[in-house]
Amino acid sequence: MSDSPDCGHRYTRTSNGRPGERFPLTATSTWTITWEVSAGAAAGDAGEWTEIRDSTVGVRVGEVQVLS
Structure with missing residues (x-):
């Protein structure tokens, strides 16, 4: 897979344990x-x-x- 554009993000872990079980996205x-x-x-x-x-x-x- 190719890298995300500069307006994207590739998550490398789940949001479990984060406040509200979510990552903030702005x-x-x-x-x-x-x-x-x-x-x-x-x-x-x-x-x-x-x-x-x-x-x-x-x-x-x-x-x-x-993926490998």
């Missing part, structure tokens, strides 16, 4: 928005805005398999 997305006015007296760069969103859930891993 996904973050970052959006950068740039406005530009294309007509009128205000034509030109109207600014930039960055929005960051996080979401966290618990992931239960009940079995881990070893």
Whole structure:
């Protein structure tokens, strides 16, 4: 099997014994928005805005398999 992409994770043990029997998983997305006015007296760069969103859930891993 190939390695996970940079947004993935390969669990090497179960979540047994962890708080709530789960591993915490957080996904973050970052959006950068740039406005530009294309007509009128205000034509030109109207600014930039960055929005960051996080979401966290618990992931239960009940079995881990070893492949060779």
